[in-house]
Structure formats: structure tokens, C-alpha cells
Amino acid sequence: MDVRANTRRLSRAQIHTEPAECQRDDDAALLLGVVRPARPPSDWRRHGHPSIRGIVRERRLASGYRHDTCYSRNPARPERRSIARRAAVMTVGVFGRGRLSDAAAIALAASGHRVLWRVGKGGAPGAVPDVVLDASSGCAVAEHAEWATMAGVDMVIATTGWDVPGLEPMVSGRIGVLVAPNLSLGAALLSRMAFLLGRYASLDEESDVAIVERHHRAKLDAPSGTAKSLAAAVIGACPRYTSWSLGSVSPNVISVASMRVGTDVGAHEILLSSRLESITVTHEAKSRELYGYGAVAALAWIRGREGVHGFDEMADELLESMLYADRESRSPARKRIAS
Numbered sequence: 001m002d003v004r005a006n007t008r009r010l011s012r013a014q015i016h017t018e019p020a021e022c023q024r025d026d027d028a029a030l031l032l033g034v035v036r037p038a039r040p041p042s043d044w045r046r047h048g049h050p051s052i053r054g055i056v057r058e059r060r061l062a063s064g065y066r067h068d069t070c071y072s073r074n075p076a077r078p079e080r081r082s083i084a085r086r087a088a089v090m091t092v093g094v095f096g097r098g099r100l101s102d103a104a105a106i107a108l109a110a111s112g113h114r115v116l117w118r119v120g121k122g123g124a125p126g127a128v129p130d131v132v133l134d135a136s137s138g139c140a141v142a143e144h145a146e147w148a149t150m151a152g153v154d155m156v157i158a159t160t161g162w163d164v165p166g167l168e169p170m171v172s173g174r175i176g177v178l179v180a181p182n183l184s185l186g187a188a189l190l191s192r193m194a195f196l197l198g199r200y201a202s203l204d205e206e207s208d209v210a211i212v213e214r215h216h217r218a219k220l221d222a223p224s225g226t227a228k229s230l231a232a233a234v235i236g237a238c239p240r241y242t243s244w245s246l247g248s249v250s251p252n253v254i255s256v257a258s259m260r261v262g263t264d265v266g267a268h269e270i271l272l273s274s275r276l277e278s279i280t281v282t283h284e285a286k287s288r289e290l291y292g293y294g295a296v297a298a299l300a301w302i303r304g305r306e307g308v309h310g311f312d313e314m315a316d317e318l319l320e321s322m323l324y325a326d327r328e329s330r331s332p333a334r335k336r337i338a339s
């Protein structure tokens with residue numbers, strides 16, 4: 001039965017009086033044969049006549065056009081797309097069956113990639129994929145890295161609480177490994193803010209820097225890998241700090257506090273306190289979906305590379321232009337002062 005032939009055509013007046021019947025997704029409206037809401041005639045010059053737009057959409061769908069993909073009108077200036085969208089279709093293997101593994105599998109499917117297998121503790125991997133994600137536990141990282149090296153598969157290590165001293169020589173010249181204790185770009189930005197706070201703290205010897213992290217009750221390691229990286233950033237920026245410690249307070253040690261409560265996804269806070277002021281910078285993940293799409297971007301980035309890399313290297317490609325651009329041309333304050 002021809003759906004179009006049996007679908008009631010709507011006049012422009014009816015379109016505006018029946019929004020519930022017309023306000024649908026473009027593709028669904030085409031398949032149902034429903035006329036899309038008409039724009040005012042003054043808008044047609046910019047967007048084209050509604051009937052013509054419908055024909056164009058129909059032809060695009062028939063030729064394989066996807067409405068969720070960015071297409072550039074000018075090849076010389078391609079439109080911005082996320083790393084996940086730019087990546088070629090990947091086949092992925094996932095070590096682990098936990099929360100991060102679930103989020104990554106959902107994000108991979110939504111981005112058009114294919115998960116070949118997901119294995120838990122003691123499970124054997126299946127077919128060799130293009131790239132593998134380790135979202136298991138720290139004690140299994142060495143075994144999984146050895147498997148990836150033997151199979152020649154690039155790897156993202158997205159778990160914490162592990163230590164593999166021979167990782168770099170083992171994978172050198174054979175595969176690429178991306179170490180990502182936190183798959184959030186916002187957390188990478190927080191790390192750079194930690195460095196800035198460390199520099200600022202070095203100006204006042206009486207100021208103190210502390211780090212607080214909060215995660216769900218099922219997280220085993222404490223402090224989190226992200227908290228450790230934040231402490232390392234502060235230590236690298238402030239010469240008087242030499243180490244960090246859970247709870248202890250001393251002039252040369254950064255105090256780190258860990259909390260395990262409820263079902264919190266993850267939150268990190270950096271505090272600087274002095275006699276005259278205090279500064280607090282916080283990053284909180286609201287959904288594990290954040291880490292799922294971070295995993296997709298990380299898998300796409302490491303594919304085809306060699307050696308061991310950190311998540312900060314990937315983040316640099318997106319954050320460098322933002323943080324270290326030409327201040328003279330980008331700072332409104334300086335422009336006002338100059339004028």
C-alpha cells in the first residue's frame with residue numbers, strides 16, 4: 001500500500017493549527033508523507049520552497065544520505081565534526097563488563113562502529129578487531145596488553161589501579177597504547193587548571209593546595225587516577241610540593257581526600273587557600289555517557305599510532321588552540337586597555 005497516496009495532504013492553514021501532527025523528525029515525516037511546516041515566504045529565499053526541500057531530502061535518503069552526519073558545502077572549509085564523527089568505522093573489542101564497558105558499547109553503536117566482543121574476567125577474546133578498549137580491572141591490564149601486542153591491535157587502557165613497568169618497551173614499534181585514567185575532555189582541562197593553580201600557589205608560601213575526589217561506592221582504588229594526575233600537575237608547577245598523601249597535612253605534601261558514596265559517577269575538586277583568598281575549581285561527571293563518547297574518541301585517536309601515549313596528548317589537539325592562542329588578538333580586556 002502506498003503510504004503517500006493514503007496520507008491526507010495538509011494546507012498551510014492546517015499546518016499551523018495542527019502542530020502535533022506536523023512537528024516530527026524530517027526523515028520520519030518523509031516516510032509518512034506528512035507535509036513539513038511551511039516557513040514564511042520571506043524565508044524561502046534562504047531555505048528554498050518547502051516542497052523542493054522535501055524532494056531534496058527524499059533523494060538524499062534514497063542515495064544513502066544520513067541526517068546525523070555533517071556534510072560540508074565547501075570542501076575547502078569542511079564543517080567541524082567531533083573526533084567520533086570523523087573516525088572511519090571501527091571494529092572494537094572490549095575487555096570488561098562493567099559500567100564503563102556498557103557506556104562505551106552504547107556510544108560505539110550510536111557512532112556507527114561495531115563491537116565484536118565484550119569479555120569479562122577469565123573470558124577469551126574473539127576475532128581480532130581494529131582496536132581494543134580495556135575497561136576491566138587494574139590486575140588484568142598486563143595480560144590484556146600482552147594479548148594486544150601479540151595480536152597487533154592498538155589499545156586504550158581506561159582503567160586505573162595498575163602498574164606495568166615494562167609496558168613501553170613491550171609495545172614500542174608494534175602497537176599504540178593510550179593510557180586514559182579519565183576519558184573526559186573536561187577532566188583534561190581541569191588538569192591544566194591544576195597546573196595554573198600550582199603556579200599561583202608558588203607566589204605565596206603560606207597558601208595550601210588540596211584535592212578532593214568523590215566516586216560511587218563500588219570503586220575500589222583510592223585515590224582515583226585522575227586525582228593522582230591532578231596532584232602531579234600541581235607538583236610540577238609548585239616547587240615546594242614534593243608529593244601527595246591521603247589526608248595528611250604538611251608544608252611539602254598535597255593533601256588528597258577520597259570519598260566513596262552512593263552512585264556518584266565522579267567528581268574532582270582542587271582547592272587553593274591562602275590568608276587573603278580561596279579558589280575552588282570543580283569538575284563533576286553527570287552521566288557515564290560522557291566516558292562512553294570519550295572512549296570512542298580515544299579509540300579513534302590511537303588507531304594507527306605507535307608507542308605509549310597519555311590522554312593529555314589527545315586533549316592537546318583540542319585544547320592547545322583554546323588555552324595558548326594569541327592573547328593579543330583574543331583578549332577583550334587587552335583591547336580595551338590598548339584603546
